[in-house]
Amino acid sequence: MEKDVFLLLQLLALVVWGNSLLTSSLSAKNNTNLHNQPQSNQSERQEKRICNETRMLEVVHLCGYHFESQLNRINSSDWCNFTLIAGHYNIFSHCMESLIEKVDCFWPNPQAENYVINTHKLFFSNCTLEMTSFQDPPDKILIILITVPILLTILMIALVVWCSKRNDILV
Template sequence: MEICECLLLPLLLRMLLLGGGCPLVGGCDETRMLEVLPLCGKAFSSMMQRVDVWRWCDLSAIIGYYESFTNCTEQETHSAGCYWPHPLTHSYITGVHRQFFSNCTVGLAQWEDPPDEVLVPLIALPVLLTVAMVGLVVWRSKHTDQPL
């Protein structure tokens, strides 16, 4: 059974429009997007509950969950006819970051001198080696006629 080409184009158009494969004609449906993004957040929250709180800052412990969350927000943003990252999606993701990762900021390192037991040998050894090498060169230059 063959389908006439004149019927094929309208059939494909109907399939696309009824199947939801096209973005909305009016553009981004922000209301729908704001309704479905919390579903991604709830799924991420339930996944994060499987991880000990003290490991939330360990990227290797949560990277799979975070990737699922990111993919979910991207998919739901696209399904609402919006581009990703959308400013509303961005602000939602930022809120999730504040909820789970606010204690993960890395403070500036406080540099301190090592203890004297470590510092004195680190300074003295190169100085003594330099003095010894200079002495060896001077001694050898005075005794150039003698073989080693």
């Protein structure tokens, strides 16, 4: 009996020790960012970053001008076909993200988001999705779809009851 109590205490100590290791490793991850840099270094680096909003707006307009020139090469009726403009839109997104970060601004930010929204309004305002209206299936199919699960449920219940009665006879 004493041996069991001693093993139980050892197991409890092992669980507490393992839990403390797991907790400490999880809390260490809270002090690092995605690049495994300590938070203090990141905050020092962020203090040095001052966003030049004037330069950022110039950069955003350069990306937008390039995107507009690419779209003007495509027929305006094809602007709603995303497969045709996906490459141009991807270039536009990467251009904005990389150039905005080069002028020490954060991506995304409210000014850049407003520019993207205005670009969408300018080029894609006529791209409304047609709502598909769903209809019930024909009555014959609907009756089958409803009755099959009901009958299967009744069959399974009957099978369970029958098997339980057979087990009583066999025992």
